[in-house]
Amino acid sequence: MNSDCVVNPQDRILITGSNGFIGAKVVEILLENGVRNLRCFVRPSSRLGRLEQVLTRFPAGKGVEIIRGDLLSREDCRKAAGGVSIVMHLAAGIDKSFAGAFMNSALATRNLIDALLECGPAKRFVNVSSFAVYSNLGLKRGEPLDENCPLESAPQERYDAYGFGKLKQEELVKEYGRKHGLPYVIVRPGAVFGPGRKTISGRVGIDTFGFFIHMGGSKILPLTFVDNCAEAIVLAGIKPGVDGEVFNVVDNETVTSRQFLKAYKKVRPTFSVRVPYFLAFTMCALWERYSKWSNGQLPPVFNRRRCVAEWKSNRFSNQKLRDRLGWEPRVKMKDAMASFLAQFE
């Protein structure tokens, strides 16, 4: 940490979702940078393997406070937010239903912010969102997608509960910013990958029907390695002068879905069938139409909005992240891929 930050050494930083894939890495980076006053908030049912692994690697890890609780409980939120200056809010709803996703994303965030504001002025609230909030329906293929891209206006039609939860969470954070002066920053990571997460992004394709369907081929993936993503979140929490800003997080070097799948297949032989984008779009449009015609006999899991959001070929910019937060990837893509693939060996 240098002097160019909003954090003082005595400031307490709260990290929600700190036992998660990205959260544990955020804790690691903070400890690496000498931040001592950390409070980690974890679900009561969480096994803390990932977080404990990080904490044992640093002498200061012993002093990290761990609070177990449920963000849907206002009382637990008060315990978490008491005496905190900075919040890095990574806890995410994993529920597949819209109501569940909304509860775990928007309601949980509302409770946390209310508790934070009750406890006194906060210096920064970092809301970790997702690329799932964007709608590139109006973007042409190959056009860049940056922070100015329109947000999804019909999440129900897209049938994406996670994206809906994240959208509502963002709306709420912005509202608290407007009405209560909450100093927030929104971070929207692309497809986060790395050791510790063995699944491959749905942006590469799907294995719904018992084999892998590779959607498109030459499209660029909005990949960000977990260390690089965590670094961006930490910077968003400490850099001054970025209140109310939104940052997309993608790595510098581009990887197409074909390149990614080829590398993956070397360590995990997988049978896959490639479906060109135009065919994927046609099939999604037909599925959506059938779903409507049959009054939901088949739910609209495949639809045009989802197709363009996940499989249309767009370019992704991290210019703002680099310019405003001074972010540079800690790990180069070649090493990131090697590290991701090594977990399968």
Added chain:
Amino acid sequence: MLRVAIVGCGKIADQHVQAIGRISDCQIVALCDRELLMAKQLGERFGIAKCFSDVQEMLRTATPDVVHITTPPRSHFTLGKQCLAAGSHVYLEKPFTITAEEAQTLIQYAEQFRLKLTAGHNLQFTVEMLEMRKLVSEGFLGGKPVHLESHFSYDLGDTSYVGPILGNREHWVRQLPGQLLQNIISHGMSKLAEFLGDDLIEIVARAHQSPLLRGLGGEEVLDELRVLIRDKSGTTAFFCFSTQLRPGLNELRICGPANAISVDHVSGSVIRKENRSCKSYLTYFVPPLRVAGEHLRNARRNMASFLRRQLHQDSGMKELIECFYRSIRTGGPPPIPYREITLTARIMDEIFAQIYPEKETKRNAARVGI
């Protein structure tokens, strides 16, 4: 046009809204949730403008004909009474109430107000259950059922459901007398209650915790249940709830004095087993072919339903709601006889008293003021 309101806008409410949307001559006029944001998110997605956080205000303002209560079960009794008192018919999600006593009181209350109640036992109204009921009414079994078996399994592999329950002792599911089981087994139990008499002579319940749940940190929560039941007329029933069975089982078997019926919810099938003997080695060839023919018949029927756009995954809920609304309009009997609702609750009370004796002791102590 029936005016419908939904109280409780959590996960199951989506299913209700979608099912109601497929029924003609009714309209959702209001949504209510203690957490207003929950009502609003549902309203926004389905175009329902009136959202409330106070049930009394909703009842006063929206004056619904029917209220669907889809809240956690602890609130069912109180909310049910409030809605009945306001003149609304009530659909209560399962489990109907916490105890049989509450169920009986609520039913009396509804009868007193000349209003109708139903329980969310929607699996009773799937296509295959309707066919089974038709066969039974036509006398296929050859008399009163001799023995019933209900198997019901639940996959805990997706921890998004069980995780929050296990992680929080205060979670509403943990507060139920039967905990996890109480929130799930009424579907399987109500199928038995339909064919059992009211005078039960014997209920023997045994439960334990699966290694899977233990591994997830299940503490005192039980997830493996076996129950034997016998009524006064001699009909016996076996109930099995498991989180470990693979492939998942969701079946009802009814054995009569002449023939038997097997209903499989997983594949939407009804298998008729007729008492037709075969000579000599034919007994190894003909009966399997007959069963194969039954499976083929089910596949054909399901395919035809799919092509007619009638194979919705929650078809049971739509059918139950439709029957309930019809009974309201015509003044006919409710789709699930009150006897069955009460009997299901009575059996469940007894099961939980046997498998969680400490909780029962505490409840009794509280009742007598110790």
